[in-house]
Amino acid sequence: MAERPATSWRHGIAEEAEELAAGTLDPEGACMAALYPEGLLAATDAVLDAFEGELPGLGEAGDEQVFAVVERVVLALDAVDDADNGGAFETDEREELCxxxxxxxxxxxxxxxxxxxxxxxxxxRLTDKWRKW
Structure with a gap:
């Protein structure tokens, strides 16, 4: 099963916290928690929850229905990104989400x-038509 991007982001936050606690990472080098605040993670997960709810049976659906599902998830992720002034999803995050x-x-x-x-x-190019992030 595909791993949600927010899951890997949370793992990165936890690893960084362990390194900070162990003293193996300079606090000035820590950035994961700032890059992925809990509000962003929760909002991203809520969007992906809705997306996943639409997936069952989609393999038998017509192209228009599949594209409608893609459009909804992309527009919802656009809203998450917009809520962060367009800075939530940079290149790596965009690739992971796509x-x-x-x-x-x-x-x-x-x-x-x-x-x-x-x-x-x-x-x-699956998401390009609607994607701003």
Missing amino acids: DYIDESLTEHGVDVVALTARHGLGRC
Whole structure:
């Protein structure tokens, strides 16, 4: 099962906290908790909860229904990013979120390569139409 980006972000926060506690990381080098405040993590997880709720049966759905689900998750993530003045999701986070969406769709029977090809898109362009982050 695809790992949620916020899960890996939380692991990074925990690892950094352990290193700080052990004295193996200079506090000035610590950045994970500032990059991923709990509000951002919770908001991202809430969006992905809703997305995951729409995945069952999507493998048998038509292209329009699949794209509607992608549009909803991307617009909701846009709102999370906007709430952070557009700074919540940088390059690494964007890639993780896009990979998560793609992997989750694939795990639920959506052939993302065929879907995007039918619409003249490359696989990596699945979210581009709606994505601001």
